[in-house]
Amino acid sequence: MIERVIRDVREFSRKNGLYEKRILVLFSGGKDSSLALYLLKEAGLDVSALTFFHRWSWRETLNWAMGFTKKLGIEHYLVDVTDGLLREATGRKGPICINCKKVMLWNAKWFALNNGFEVLAKGDNANDKIIGALLDQCKGDIRLCDIPRIGVPFFRPLIRYTAEEVERLAEEAGIRPYRMYEHARRRQWREGCPLQYIDREEVVTEELMDLAYRVNYEVSKIARARKVRVSVRVPSFEVMCWDCNEETLGEVRRVVSRFGGKEGETSARKAEE
Known part of the structure; x- marks a missing residue:
């Protein structure tokens, strides 16, 4: 199955001119973003990883993520968003994830624009909540969204695969992220911070x-x-x-x-x- 998915990524990338662009993957170190990074690398795309962390991030998962990109031979950028998160979150009511995602999205946009990246990529799968989300206000194939408000297109190579399919693909690829054994908010492994x-x-x-x-x-x-x-x-x-x-x-x-x-x-x- 993994070889078929890699072929699909290659075909889609050729049709959409992605081989001529530098791609920056928003890489949390979880299974979805790890698989997305692996697929783009195996497909031969010019890909790098960007990981945001803050004072309350799990250091164990960050260390695993750094080892994973080193093994793949991928350039990996780390950005500390502690100050921005404190400004956005403190004094407001939860859930805090809404504020954190806002900080990371805009930091990703400006990091990409300032460092010569032409496409941002995410590990969203078909089980993620996408109705009404910014990334689904796009025309045509939802795998590649050109969003005027952001100014950088988003590539989501896993968006047509269910969480169960992503699990099988990751297992086939030998991707086993470090687990903190959080309860999380879904039955699938969905750890965060x-x-x-x-x-x-x-x-x-x-x-x-x-x-x-x-x-x-x-x-x-x-x-x-x-x-x-x-x-x-x-x-x-x-x-x-x-x-x-x-x-x-x-x-x-x-x-x-x-x-x-x-x-x-x-x-x-x-x-x-």
Whole structure:
């Protein structure tokens, strides 16, 4: 299957003149963006990677991402967006991801324009929420969107493949990103950063961002050891888990209590919910 997809990328790229352009992939180090980067490299395109990080990013996943691009022989740019994220997010209500994506999108645009890149690429797949999104306000084939508001076209080589198909393709390509064993917001592996676990409608502060990182970093150690998925919302200290037994929940709650949560009052949301 992977060879067929690479052939499709080559054919699409030839038809749309992408072999004459420099392409910059927005690379988080997750499975989707890793696969997109791999496919473009294997298709012979002129591709580089751009990774945004901030003070609360998982360092383990960043290290994995750097090793992945080194193995592929791809130029990899790292940009710290901590200051911009603080300006956009603090004082506003969650979810913080909306503000973070805004910071990253505009930083990506200007980074591309200032460094000679003519196309931006993303790892969006067919399961991602796309109705009404900026990247779907485009004419023709949604794999390549020329958006006037951005000024740089976006290439999405995976947008016609489901999350399940992306899983199979990544496995075939031998792509196995580092996992923090987060609960995430979907049944598929959709990890991101700990700031997504700030309670909805909570006014975001720098202290709350620090708390979200610290408590979720500690519970991720338990999750990795037990091969379950756990995250904790703050400041409510709601424990969210996939496949946790009572022993695991007890261990997580003891960690939570060290950060101010009351061990007996934390709730646990099971996978079936």
